[in-house]
Amino acid sequence: MTVTRILVMLALSMTVTIPPQPDPDLGFRGTTQGNVMQLTGATAAGVLAAAEAVDPAVRLDEYRRADLCGTGEGGSGFMNTDCSGYDNNSGQRDCAGEEPVPPVWHRHRNSAAEDWGPWSLSLGWTCPQNAVPVFSVTDLRRLPIAPSVLSVQPPRPQVLVNMPTIVFADPAVQSFTTTLLGYPVEVEATPTRFTWDFGDGSDPLVTTSPGHPYPDEDVAYPYPRPGTYTITLTTDFTGRYRVGGTPTWFSVVGTATTTTTSPPIEAIEVRSHLVAEDCISNPDGPYC
Amino acid sequence: VDPAAVAPERPAAMDTVDDAGAAATARYFLELVPYAEATGDTMDLSSLAHPDCIFCTSTLDGVAEATAAGRHSTGGLPHFSAVNALEVDPGAWWTVDLDLVQDPIQVLDQEGAVVDELRDALAYHMDVAVIRDGQSWLIREVSFEVLSQDDA
Numbered sequence: 001m002t003v004t005r006i007l008v009m010l011a012l013s014m015t016v017t018i019p020p021q022p023d024p025d026l027g028f029r030g031t032t033q034g035n036v037m038q039l040t041g042a043t044a045a046g047v048l049a050a051a052e053a054v055d056p057a058v059r060l061d062e063y064r065r066a067d068l069c070g071t072g073e074g075g076s077g078f079m080n081t082d083c084s085g086y087d088n089n090s091g092q093r094d095c096a097g098e099e100p101v102p103p104v105w106h107r108h109r110n111s112a113a114e115d116w117g118p119w120s121l122s123l124g125w126t127c128p129q130n131a132v133p134v135f136s137v138t139d140l141r142r143l144p145i146a147p148s149v150l151s152v153q154p155p156r157p158q159v160l161v162n163m164p165t166i167v168f169a170d171p172a173v174q175s176f177t178t179t180l181l182g183y184p185v186e187v188e189a190t191p192t193r194f195t196w197d198f199g200d201g202s203d204p205l206v207t208t209s210p211g212h213p214y215p216d217e218d219v220a221y222p223y224p225r226p227g228t229y230t231i232t233l234t235t236d237f238t239g240r241y242r243v244g245g246t247p248t249w250f251s252v253v254g255t256a257t258t259t260t261t262s263p264p265i266e267a268i269e270v271r272s273h274l275v276a277e278d279c280i281s282n283p284d285g286p287y288c
Numbered sequence: 289v290d291p292a293a294v295a296p297e298r299p300a301a302m303d304t305v306d307d308a309g310a311a312a313t314a315r316y317f318l319e320l321v322p323y324a325e326a327t328g329d330t331m332d333l334s335s336l337a338h339p340d341c342i343f344c345t346s347t348l349d350g351v352a353e354a355t356a357a358g359r360h361s362t363g364g365l366p367h368f369s370a371v372n373a374l375e376v377d378p379g380a381w382w383t384v385d386l387d388l389v390q391d392p393i394q395v396l397d398q399e400g401a402v403v404d405e406l407r408d409a410l411a412y413h414m415d416v417a418v419i420r421d422g423q424s425w426l427i428r429e430v431s432f433e434v435l436s437q438d439d440a
Contacts, residue, residue, distance in 0.1 A: 026361070026395065028321070028414075029434050033343050033346075035429070035431055036429045040376055040383045106375070108378070153421055211365060270417055
């Protein structure tokens with residue numbers, strides 16, 4: 001078998017093994033989605049809590065959780081429920097091991113003197129996770145996240161042209177306790193992306209590493225020209241949160257950003273000098 | 289005329305604050321998506337989008353990006369079935385769940401050449417959170433699940 005034939009066969013077999021192209025992510029599925037059930041579950045939890053807080057004698061809205069249409073803790077009144085739009089069989093959700101939460105039923109009366117209207121479905125099956133209020137990226141950005149502490153090496157206002165100026169940030173996770181719709185919430189902000197602008201017009205350097213001090217440095221920049229520069233560090237924080245006392249962390253969609261600016265740094269040019277003595281024996285020598 | 293480039297009509301049902309109004313709002317919003325992708329006109333779409341709506345922002349960003357690159361799409365019209373609205377917070381918050389099938393889509397460049405294509409109609413189940421903000425309806429969020437193509 002000649003080399004040419006082997007190459008032809010190789011080429012043919014490669015053509016055959018090219019996998020089919022996956023369908024492009026066009027249409028609705030190409031879109032980033034939010035979590036409607038989580039938002040709605042949190043809203044429903046708030047509505048139920050607010051309704052419960054009103055004296056039963058005068059309340060105008062009542063809510064009940066009941067597992068099936070026409071039965072449940074609502075008692076005999078539930079037997080007359082309008083079950084339209086409610087599917088007992090398909091309603092059960094897969095809640096990742098947690099017990100699904102029964103649907104919510106609602107009835108209304110215009111005044112405390114009037115009879116209640118019929119029960120109607122207000123929310124279908126949900127997962128217990130859905131009752132957790134959503135901590136949004138807007139909430140994350142509202143937290144007093146401390147800007148990263150930016151360190152520069154060598155730790156002097158002067159650095160040498162063409163020698164690496166080392167930079168690193170404090171990668172510490174920041175923790176917060178806050179409240180959201182009355183829930184105590186723990187939040188953690190983790191710096192995950194660092195954008196270093198060395199201030200001399202060069203493209204900013206983007207890293208996932210916070211950088212490290214000498215001799216483990218992994219983020220450094222040699223200034224090519226003399227001048228006075230300030231380094232600006234932009235840090236992106238991702239967030240996660242959980243309701244106080246619960247084990248499950250939820251991710252915040254989106255990031256918060258802080259900015260840190262270094263004091264001015266002077267990059268200087270140094271010429272080589274041949275010297276006979278070191279700086280200790282001759283402190284007045286060049287660049288001592 | 290490309291049917292996707294014809295502006296969908298605002299449903300009269302959106303004038304009433306009830307389950308039907310919320311359901312009509314969800315449908316109208318989803319009809320405006322292929323229209324915006326075909327024409328770059330996002331005015332009605334963005335007026336229905338709540339600022340915190342991740343799906344809405346992603347859709348609007350996608351249209352802006354395609355428009356900037358000189359691309360537009362054709363097709364992608366949704367066909368709805370089983371639209372069901374529930375009033376979770378009276379007068380304020382509805383959840384609308386619906387099934388829809390989205391038509392095949394072609395992405396075209398400035399010369400009209402097809403640069404990307406989805407040949408199959410796709411079936412979705414969607415949950416849409418629709419809220420009442422003062423005198424207007426807003427889409428608060430959209431979640432979806434792609435059903436298998438056999439369901440289409």
